[in-house]
Amino acid sequence: MAPAATSEHTPLDPFDLPEGHPFGAHNLPYGVFSPAGQEPRVGVRLGDHVLDAGAVAAALGSPYGTLLARPNLNPLLAAGRTAWSDVRRALTGWVTVPAHRETVRAHLHPLDSVALHLPFEVADYVDFYASENHASNLGRLFRPDEEPLKPNWKHLPVGYHGRAGTVVVSGTDVVRPSGQRKAPSDPAPVFGPSVRLDIETEVGYVVGTPSAQGTSVPLAGYRDHVFGICLLNDWSARDIQNWETVPLGPHLGKSFATSVSAWITPLDALDAARVAAPERTVPLLPYLDDSAPDAEPAGYDLRITVSLNGEVVSEPPFSGMYWTGAQMLAHMTVNGASLRTGDLYGSGTISGTEENERGSLIEMTWNGTRPLKLSDGVERGFLEDGDVVTLSAWAPGPGGTRVGLGEVTGRIVPAPVAP
Amino acid sequence: MAPAATSEHTPLDPFDLPEGHPFGAHNLPYGVFSPAGQEPRVGVRLGDHVLDAGAVAAALGSPYGTLLARPNLNPLLAAGRTAWSDVRRALTGWVTVPAHRETVRAHLHPLDSVALHLPFEVADYVDFYASENHASNLGRLFRPDEEPLKPNWKHLPVGYHGRAGTVVVSGTDVVRPSGQRKAPSDPAPVFGPSVRLDIETEVGYVVGTPSAQGTSVPLAGYRDHVFGICLLNDWSARDIQNWETVPLGPHLGKSFATSVSAWITPLDALDAARVAAPERTVPLLPYLDDSAPDAEPAGYDLRITVSLNGEVVSEPPFSGMYWTGAQMLAHMTVNGASLRTGDLYGSGTISGTEENERGSLIEMTWNGTRPLKLSDGVERGFLEDGDVVTLSAWAPGPGGTRVGLGEVTGRIVPAPVAP
Incomplete structure (x- = not known):
């Protein structure tokens, strides 16, 4: 639970909101x-x-x-x-x-x-990796001698299961995780609080309608199964993740906390924000192929802002995501995996083509080698204790309005002293 | 739900069970x-x-x-x-x-x-990889030019989150999953029912007592948090898994179904089966170090039998597992990840040193190259539709008795015809 806000400004009259207010009657999250x-x-x-x-x-x-x-x-x-x-x-x-x-x-x-x-009980949580720019940036950082994208990346939305039990609502403090890390120069792993704590700017999809085990949900089933979206920050301890991740993927580098916005925006509020996904550069298998001329666009034009201690540090564009929420859902169930009410899946970090459009610090600072320059001479490679990260967003609404998605915010608090 | 058994034999008098019956009053799962x-x-x-x-x-x-x-x-x-x-x-x-x-x-x-x-509502499901023989066999199969174990393997119990919503009780049919696969010789991925469907012979640990986010559970907290164990078959589609798995680990190759036994054996029934873990060959960080002379043994001497269509094909020994359930729990929470009632974690495939002690078909058949020879000239590389796999086990009980863990069984049914 997030504590109640303490500011005491006079709230606007809900029946006389300024024109285009992001939480008018056209939104209703x-x-x-x-x-x-x-x-x-x-x-x-x-x-x-x-x-x-x-x-x-x-x-x-x-x-x-x-x-x-x-x-x-x-x-x-x-x-x-x-x-x-x-x-x-x-x-x-x-x-x-x-x-x-x-x-x-x-x-x-x-x-x-x-x-x-937390607005819903989370059943299963899956995190995808659907931004081509993000996946390419991480490939360049971690595998500089290889092609940035793995061979499967443009054939399927790569994803993995995360920890549903540590999804928290916006405003919840995030305790710095401890764990094992090992730099290439270290003779053995060392234990301690993460020194490379990062964010991942994402959109989360909230599943409403369940499906039966042994069946799959086609692309066209997206709106029948997905209720709405939220903002999601998939906090990531890069040092812990880097050491643990072979061969089975991320675990403790992610499982300590995932924050979601307090407001779930129904898909019905986002019709004016729908955009087609980018052109595919390789042919897709039929269950993922959304290129039919009459296919409904399943991307969204969301304008996202990432703030660190109140300063805007990035504005990742969601409209350029390679994989849509409909494709992620179709892929997640194509093997017969069932859906449950409350399933949550994340888009993966949203990064654009530009340096000021990256959704994680590891990209913004190029693995810490180019620290962010904040006001008053403050620099940041990764997050320090006390830092507050806030993701906020809006989408184009009907008649030139804006649909507010609210924000997801969290403050880093120090790791407990080891016993 | 598994259908009721249909055999009509006369049940034993529960107050006059034969001496050493595996489900006597010393067991009570x-x-x-x-x-x-x-x-x-x-x-x-x-x-x-x-x-x-x-x-x-x-x-x-x-x-x-x-x-x-x-x-x-x-x-x-x-x-x-x-x-x-x-x-x-x-x-x-x-x-x-x-x-x-x-x-x-x-x-x-x-x-x-x-x-x-299904005896409990599964909260989060984590699967580990705690058998040195299994991890080494898979390393030899998939990365023949490298050391079989990744550098992190002896420093931490490697694990990842699986899909809690597709955990089913013993006796539930398993629908053959469909998905993408791509052999090195294929120019592009193809879609269809898995042709390399496998089992993983595991033990599952059932968490009772929850823990708070931001705190960790030490080795000594194992018995306070873990209620009991079950048998677990982590069905695996090797072809789907192989293509999807980089860089974020297994997803659809596993998420279609995980079967657990209908009986949860409380830890209190397993005191006579406790054994020390094998000697460690590298020093462990303190939160995982169970070498103190007064440490309680947290391994178990379980005798497991793997049957395929009624024929015993393997007898994997659980006592040799490198990592114990106490270590998996301490690791899973060391970053502050909370536990919830109903969390389930699996040991990973249990394999011994011998050829007849392997817990997966991919090991037993060495990636399908040495098919199992069953009776009547039947051979098996991977599972065919109609195959029934049964894992059963017992543990030494007090006074020379046996503690039955029951069985986890499942039959493969064909993939649905593509729409």
Whole structure:
């Protein structure tokens, strides 16, 4: 649970938001909140407020009260695409039809008066590696004598399972992990707090509708199974990861914490942001081939900002991702692996072609050799204790509006002293 | 859910089991069962019967009824070491004290009259790689020009996260997975059902007591956090795995199914089977160092049998595993990763030094080049549709008895026809 914000500014009138406000009635992302001293429940963000969705549904005699008056989003996620659309239509009506205004107002809470919680119980967590620029940068850094991309990279979205139990909501402190590391010059591994703690700027996809083991979900099943997206920071201890990673991939370098934004933006709020994926440079097998002229675009034009201690250090563009969320889902299930409500999968680090579009410090600083120059002469190769990293984003909305995705933020706290 | 067995032999009298029966009162493993037409509930195996644990607890006025009258083991797992010992002591009394005999008998169900279910909700699933013989064999097969073990192997238990949502109970059919594969001679990857479907003979450790994110569990915390063990078959599609695995490790080659035995053997039933781990050939960092003279042995002498269509094909010895369950747990949490009730971690494939002690077909057949010769002239490189694989095991018990671990079995069914 993230502590309630402490700023005391006067929240905007939710029924008179400035034009184009990123959390207007065109957005309505879902989260879980608790007013002081009360139990967590599902909320919907409107401007600087959160609407108690189950309470307003009950007050208005809506049949969706039972889906919404819950401590997390899982029942809504499990209800499926038709219910998601119906509930969103109902919510849109409640917050826009003047006759409901006083009822809605009675169930609004200023955002800075509530605590925000992990919005859903995470079932399985898979992390992909879908940015060609990121995968190429890491290839150049770690395997300078080889082709930057492995031979499989353009044939399938490479991914691996992460630790679902350490996914935390934005605002949760991240304890610096300890572990083994070994530089090539070290005669043996040493143990201690990571000295190369990094971020990974990602988008997370939240699965609602489950699927049966032994079946697969085609590309066209994406919108039936995926409820929405969030921002995701896949904190990474590069030194721990580098030593452990052969031959079975990352483990403790990642498993200590993964942060997600408090707000899940439904796919239905992102229609205006959809973009086609980049042209493929190798032919895809049919189950991944999204080149049909009538295929729905499954990429998103998200404008992401990465801040370190309040200074913007990068603006990675999501629209250039090689693999889409629909392809990741089709690949993840093509072997018959089932989906469960609450499954989360991440895009992998988002990096653009430019130096100021990279989504991890290891890329921004080229493995620490070119430290970031922050204000007041401060430099950063990797994260120091006390550093605060914030990812925020918006997407183009209908009629020139913006759809806010909120933020995912976390502060690094020191490793515990070894016993 | 596995279907109820259909054999109709007369079950043994549970109060007059033959001496040394592997499921006598010295064992009492836990599972989840349902009598025909009834709901699943916690059961304890006694001979050829399963005891409805919650019902007998209620009938005898025991305070443990609330922990046991449940649809899975998670509440008992969450209750912690003291409760585990107390419940086991109570159960042992109920099935051995003559005064309780008729009450107990009223709550016994013949095993072949019930269905067995996945005994606990799996939280996170991690698979290790703890057998030196297995890791060396795979190194020789896949990287013949290198040292068989990677440089990190003797410094830390290498492991990775698997898919918790596809863990199934023994008896569940396994659908042959489809996916991409690419032989070195193929110009591009091809798609289709796996043609190199394999098994991995493993032991699974079931976590009961959770731990807080940002803290670690020392070696000495093993028995406080781990409730018991099971048999585990980590089905593996070698062709899919081989193509996808760089640089982030196995994913779809494993995620389609992992089978576990229906019975969880509590650590308290395995005291007589404890053995010291093999001598370490490199010094270990303190958090993994189990060489103190007063350290409790955390290895187990399990006698495992691997059968293919009823013929024994291997007998891998668990006592020789390089890394113990206590070390895997200490490593998995040393970075501050939390534990949740229901976490499952696997030992990795168990292989001995001898050819008839290998735990996977890829080792037994040396990558398919030396097929197994079964009766009636049948040969097997990898698994064919209809094949049934069964892992079974027992451990030395008190006074020369045997502690049965039951079995984990699964039949391969054909991949669905592509749409």
